[in-house]
Amino acid sequence: MAVLVAGCTRQVVGSPALPYNETPGPVVVLAAHADDLMLDLARMRAITGAGEALTAIPTMDGKYPVDIEVLARGVPQPCRFIFAETETFSQNTADFHKITYQRPPGAGLISQAAAVYRDPQTARAAFDGLVNRATACAESSAGPAFVGYVASGEDSLQLRPARTCGRDYQLKSTVLAEVTFCEFPESVPGIVMTNILRKVPG
Secondary structure, three states: OEOOEOOEOOEOOOEEOOOHHHOOOOOOOOOOOHHHHOOOHHHHHHHHOOHHHOEEEEEEEEOOOEEOHHHHOOOOHHHHHHOEHHHHOOOOOOEEEEEEEEEOOOOEEEEEEEEEOOOHHHHHHHHHHHHHHHHHHHOOOOHHHHOEEEEEOOOEEEEEEEOOEEEEEEEEOOEEEEEEEEOOOOHHHHHHHHHHHOOOOO
């Protein structure tokens, strides 16, 4: 399992968390489905300009948020979300999909993710919690390494822990989208995010 942190790629083992909609309860009709929001490989290749050199990492195409406890335990509490996706997206996701791609032989990595919630209020709570954690992490001693520059708006959040790496988040209706990247131009994650959000109703 590769993790994008400050431009480094590390092989680790993660533990998936069950999505919110697999717990007993009434069936909820979602406004969007995570699979439908993902861009296909051809589109990702075109946006990144990497062509056929860009390939999906088979072990990093997941339908559940993943917590990497062995790494999360070693960082300050506010920064745990870097390695714990149940803290990034909360444990209230109703649907989820994340795909990470690589561009060998260099260090090019990019991922797209969409967390879908039962209603806009739950999505907003997840986003606001993420902003609070990112801000607290930035103020900690580990901030420069894990989140670096933090910029947040009403529905957006950007983290830039390294010159050529970063994480972008955007909230739209019941969806919280994430794009992480290393060794791609700043314009690339923005285009990926725009294309994901274009598919979100509302």
